Structures are given as C-alpha cells and as structure tokens.
Amino acid sequence: MEKHVVVIYPHPDDESFGAAGTITQFREQGVPVTYLCGTLGEMGRNMGSPTFANRETLPEIRKKELKNACEVLDMELRMLGYRDKTLEFENRSEVAEHLKGILEEINPSLVITHYPDHAVHPDHNALGAAAVEAVRRMDPEKRPAVWAQAITNNYLEELGRPDVINDVSKQFEKKMEAVFAHDSQAAPMLGGGKDEKDVMEYARQMFSKEAFFIWKYE
Template sequence: MPMPKPDSEIERILIVAAHPDDADFGLAGTAAQWTDAGIEVTLLCLTHGEQGARPDADIAAIPALREQEQRAASAEVGITDVRFLDGYRDGWLEPTFDLQRDIVAVIRDVRPGRLVCQSPERNYARLQASHPDHLAAGDAAVRAAYPASENPFAWPEIGVPFHHVGEIWLMAHPTPDHAVDITETFHRKVAALHAHASQTAHRGEELEGFLRQMSSRMAANFGLPEGRLAEAFAIVPLN
C-alpha cells in the first residue's frame, strides 16, 4: 500500500477539479488541515460549472455566481489562491491536449509537491462522483502531472521550467487506500459547502447529515474509531 509523504515535507499543493464545489465535497476537511499547517494550497477549477443551475435560472449569470461561491467556500478552509480556466464548457469536458497544456502551465507555475485531482477511473458504487467531467478532469490532470509537467520538451512555449510532482492524490477512487481523519475540521467542510448556496441551499440541514454519513462510512471503512469522520483517497507516488 503506497504511503503519502508526511505533510511536513510538503510546501505546496495543487487541487484540480472539474467544477466549483467538487473539491469541497472531496477534500474540504483535509484541505483545512493543510492550510492550518502552513501549506500553500491552490485550487484550479477547469470550468465555471454553468450547467449547475435550476431550469429557470439566468444561465448567463451562473459562471460569475459559482466563481464567487467557490472563493467564499475556499476561504472557509483557508485557500486564497483560487483559479479558473476559461474556454472549457461544463458538461463537455474532455482530456484534450489543450486542457493538459493549460493544467501543465498551472503546475509549473505553482510547483506543487502534491497534486490532488478526481479519479479518472469510474466508481460504479458512487456513480455521481464519477460524472464524465470528473473523469475527464482526472485524466487530464494525471497526464499533465506525468509525464508532461516534468518533460522539458512538452510545451516549452509555456515559458516556465518543467516541474516534477512528487505524488498524486485521487478523490472518489473506487479503491481508496488512504484516509484522513477530518473530525476536527468537519464543521469547516460543512461551512464550505453551504457557501455553494446555488447548489446546496435547497438541502438545508439535510446537507450536514449527508456529509456526516459519508464521512462516517469512510472512517469506518478504514477502521477509525466510532464517531470519527474521514475523507479517503488513492495515493499515486511519482518518485
């Protein structure tokens, strides 16, 4: 079973997600611990999540709204560097070379020791977590981390030196092998997801119950004591 590097050896982390709120569902509790430890965390959203709207919504206003909500949510867990790519349509995301190049540019700029992204492998037990955009985002991010980012001959026109990412953490993987106890930061995960009001306001207090149920199940799967809460990942070393 691969073991992640100790957080004390990590200075910078890049999180790549398809849509606003994806990262908060996947690892807000863990991210809060990282920022509390002084690690610089950057969040990159590949789309503005414009399809995450009710049928009667003003679709033209959704991208700006969801960006604003993501920045507010990220602030709840201590992330101040929140970035969005332009030109990629929610619902139509594919792991194209253009998308890989744009992620490589951010990797080389941020220079993370750890990259977190969505799993490119479909999880049939949690199919909603394997939205096609999530799979595409994960595939593009993994390809960007290895080998493209560390290959000096891949997109040298980016103008930033190549960079080796030490490890990848995959969210919503079918067979996670590492859990982070988020019991102490769970309330910040809840606050972050409440900040995505356009997506979660209709769930009211039910949202916290849902998150607690999912986090309790993950903790139990990894043998944590009763009452503990966790987020789970698959670890991919790149050393």
C-alpha cells in the same frame, strides 16, 4: 510536510464536497493550497431552492459562491476557463499541457484530483485524466505526488482500499461552512426541505472521512 498542494477539480463545489477537510488540515499546517477550478458549473441543474437563478445568471452566482468557499478554506483560486459539461470533448493533450504549465510554475509537492473513470461525471473523469497526464509529462525528479479521489459506487470492488483515508471529523464544521458557501448547490444536494439536524447528521456520516488513491507512475 507538503510544500504546496494543488487541487484540480472541474466544478465549483467539487473542492468543498470532495476535499475541504483535507485542504483545511493542510492549511492548519501552514501549507499553501491552490485550487485550479475547471469551469463555473454554468450548466448545473440546481438553480437554488427556492429558485433564484437562471441559465444566464447562474455562472456569476456560482463564481461568487466559489470565491466565498475559497475564502473559507483560505486557499488561492485560479480559474482554468473551460465550459461546464464540455471537458470530455476538449483535446486531452492540450488540457494536460495547460495544467502542466501551471504546475511547473507553482511547483507543488502534491496534486489532488479525481480518479479517471471512477469519478461519476464526465467532466470529473476528463479533468482527472488530464491532471494525471500533466504530472506524467513533468520531469520525474520534479513530479508532485498525485492523490486521486474515486467516488463511484463500485470503486472499492474495482480499485480496492484507498491509500489515504483522512479523518476530517475535527475539520467537519469548516468543511460544511465551505459546502454551504455554495448556497445554490448545497441545499438541493443535501436534501433541501429536511430538518437541519437531520441534514447535518447525514453530512457528518458522509463527510467525516476523505479518501484518495496515490497514483502510481511507471
């Protein structure tokens, strides 16, 4: 059983869409989980459906949603304080050192993050790469395992079959509760305006499994 799991993603809602089922499985086992969230997603295009946010109010709304989702998932939240859509321009070494310091403090046995260059969004790729580098810089005897999540359309062709494929169908309701805690983002991303039954059936097909690659260090 894992000792402590740290999840590292750049935006509020990445944790829920990407790994909420797996997080729930760990919490059901009594494993502590800490989420290091890179930004507040303040440059997100979705302002609610119907609109209830603007560029000035969105950061606080998304922060509140993030806290609600973390309460649903019963995990600790730490904000890294970076700005949305700028992570690719941050000094990679400095971000890695920032993460390394936190990881050495928490001393997890597992880190979950995005797979660099296979995570679609530049922020996803950048923070995933920094997380992988942070763990590489740690004492090899104290390094946590790294599960990297690839979400590009062609990752199977380029990377092969993931090493870890978690069936989270039993955790589906909890996952969707966390997803819908991100109210400003969930409805548009899941096809706002569709019949609720259709939305949930689509979600069940999309989100009943969560897959990860185990990062190989030399």
